[in-house]
Amino acid sequence: MTHTRSSLAQALREVIHPLTGASNDYDALLESIGDARFVLIGEASHGTHEFYRERARLTRRLIEERGFTAVAVEADWPDAYRVNRFVRGQGEDGSALEALGDFQRFPRWMWRNEDVGHFVDWLRGHNERHPGAEVGFYGLDLYSxxxxxxxxxxxxxxxxxxxxxxxxxxxxxxxxxxxxxxxxxxxxxxxxxxxxxxxxxxxxxxxxxxxxxxxxxxxxxxxxxxxxxxxxxxxxxxxxxxxxxxxxxxxxxxxxxxxxxxxxxxxxxxxxQGRPQKVVVWAHNSHLGDARASEMGWRRGEFNLGQLTRERWPEDTSIIGLSTHHGTVTASDDWDEPARTKRVRPGLEGSLEDLCHEVGEANFWLDLRGQNAATDALREERLQRFIGVIYRPETERRSHHVQTRPADMYDALLHFDETSAVVPLDADAGDAEDEVPDTYPVGE
CATH class of the missing domain: 1.20.1440 (de novo design (two linked rop proteins))
Structure with a gap:
């Protein structure tokens, strides 16, 4: 069935869950997640405040109410393990700022930012209140x-x-x-x-x-x-x-x-060690959204962490994608250049972002596992935007968009229509070491 832009937006309005900042915002999402042992929470850029804030907000509930035991992030293993020691009350660091001190490789703002610092402080406090049941913080990446x-x-x-x-x-x-x-x-x-x-x-x-x-x-x-x-x-x-x-x-x-x-x-x-594990994963949508539902997979032969986790634990995995229509983002013009606050262009016509904007709700989440007109339409191919640590609005379509089937990539989608740039902890957040990665999308 062919849907017009307006009819599809109306179908979405009937099934979305508004996000207002209330304490019960994610009640229905937690019910949808159910007994999943792996909750993969993405981001559409590495420099958006709302993505970091809401990911942490949801993670806190998963830890407190669902017994999650670890947070695994798209970061280098030794850098994150210093944070792990800190949140467990080990090591010599006296603050979250100190514990994040090993994140010196470009882009430092990706983990050395105010939102991550707040979450690390919270996790340290949580662990102090629950001795013997501490939650760890680990890095999944391989650039170190x-x-x-x-x-x-x-x-x-x-x-x-x-x-x-x-x-x-x-x-x-x-x-x-x-x-x-x-x-x-x-x-x-x-x-x-x-x-x-x-x-x-x-x-x-x-x-x-x-x-x-x-x-x-x-x-x-x-x-x-x-x-x-x-x-x-x-x-x-x-x-x-x-x-x-x-x-x-x-x-x-x-x-x-x-x-x-x-x-x-x-x-x-x-x-x-005798403790069943339940893990929250934080990484870019391009790593967590099932690659089989993206041209990354069907054209380039690439797989990703989301696909591999679904294949390894098919009944225990829940994948949550994040999106935005416009706003600002912390990103660089090119690799190893300073961080800048850059304006994010409105979503391209017909894209996932454009469709979510047309709904007319500032912030909401959408269950993509249901069978209805909205989710059926989101199983069809459409453009989706991916911004990494580099943002090039002058080549928006070519640099940052991929054809996807969103309802097959994710189990749920969180949309924040207007977003703001994450605040780095360092004024010179663009400094880098020499271990430069091969990246996707641009600067991912």
């Missing part, structure tokens, strides 16, 4: 190759200096390229240097083999898990940086497979 290898060596120095020497020797393979993994990927992919793959794999296997022995040492099981995940990251990052020179789809798939492996490792580690 050199920091992760250093973390493995540092852990082993404390528990087995001889093993630390072996790790240092293995990881020295990367030293020829300084702190630039792109140089490593280029040199090895084009035959100028031998890959470090065998060394990275050997180090991970040694840590896995010795887990029972080392995990009961002076630093305990959590610290061994931290080290083992860093070793896994080094192995996967090594593969990723070589794949960057073979094609976009292959490197994207390596990255999202690593995220899925990390999520599975979190579950196995927690359940190995």
């Amino acid at each position: 190759l050199h920091r992760s290898t250093r973390a493995v060596v540092a852990y082993l120095e404390a528990v087995d200096p001889e093993a630390a020497g072996r790790a240092r020797k293995r990881y020295s393979c990367f030293d020829h390229f300084g702190e630039n993994p792109q140089a490593y990927g280029y040199a090895t992919e084009y035959g100028r240097k031998e890959p470090c793959e065998d060394a990275a794999v050997a180090q991970l296997l040694e840590l896995q083999r010795r887990e029972a022995e080392l995990a009961h040492g002076p630093l305990g099981g959590d610290e061994h898990f931290f080290a083992e995940q860093n070793a896994r990251l080094a192995k996967n990052a090594e593969t990723y940086y070589r794949a960057m020179f073979r094609g976009r789809d292959e490197s994207w798939n390596i990255r999202d497979r690593h995220m899925a492996e990390t999520l599975e490792a979190l579950v196995e580690h927690g359940e190995g």
Whole structure:
């Protein structure tokens, strides 16, 4: 059945749930989520205040009312683990601002912003009120190759200096390229240097083999898990940086497979300690919206974390997408450039954003699993906007839009018609290190 823009907007008006800021805003959404153990909450940009605020608001309810045990985010593992120590009352940091101090790679504002700082403070307080049932905070991404290898060596120095020497020797393979993994990927992919793959794999296997022995040492099981995940990251990052020179789809798939492996490792580690795991995931819509319902999947052969999680836990996964029509966003003009407040253009005619705007409600959420005229229409292809850390409004259509089937990508959609830029904690939030990722969409 063909719907006009106005008739489809009317169909949506009949099934949306307005969001007014009231304490019961998400009651029906929590009922829709039900007993899901994995709630994946996306974002349509990396720099929108309302996305961070509402994601945290919903997550707090999932933790308090549904017993969720971990928050896993699109961030580097060692950086996020410093936050994990802080929210558990460990480490030396005295504030959320200090605990977020390892997030120095571009784009720093993605995690060093006011909304994340508020949530980290809240999580620390929650854990203090619930000793023995603390909620963790973890990173899923793989851009921290050199920091992760250093973390493995540092852990082993404390528990087995001889093993630390072996790790240092293995990881020295990367030293020829300084702190630039792109140089490593280029040199090895084009035959100028031998890959470090065998060394990275050997180090991970040694840590896995010795887990029972080392995990009961002076630093305990959590610290061994931290080290083992860093070793896994080094192995996967090594593969990723070589794949960057073979094609976009292959490197994207390596990255999202690593995220899925990390999520599975979190579950196995927690359940190995006798506590069933329920995890909230924060990442961009492009990672969490099922890629099979996007041209990322059907044209480019890319999969993503949302698809892999649905395939691994089909009855236990709920995916929530976020969208906006217009407003402002914190983003850069290009990679490694300072953060700016940029105006987001109104949604393109016929796009998901345009349709949500036509509804005429400032903020609302929509259950996409129902069978009605609105959700049926949203199973048809339409443009959807994706803004990463770079926003180029001058090439809006080409740079930031993808054909999707929204009702197949997500189980629910949260729409905020006019949004505002996230506030960075750093005035110079555009500084970067050398571990520059391959990105999608522009600057994702």
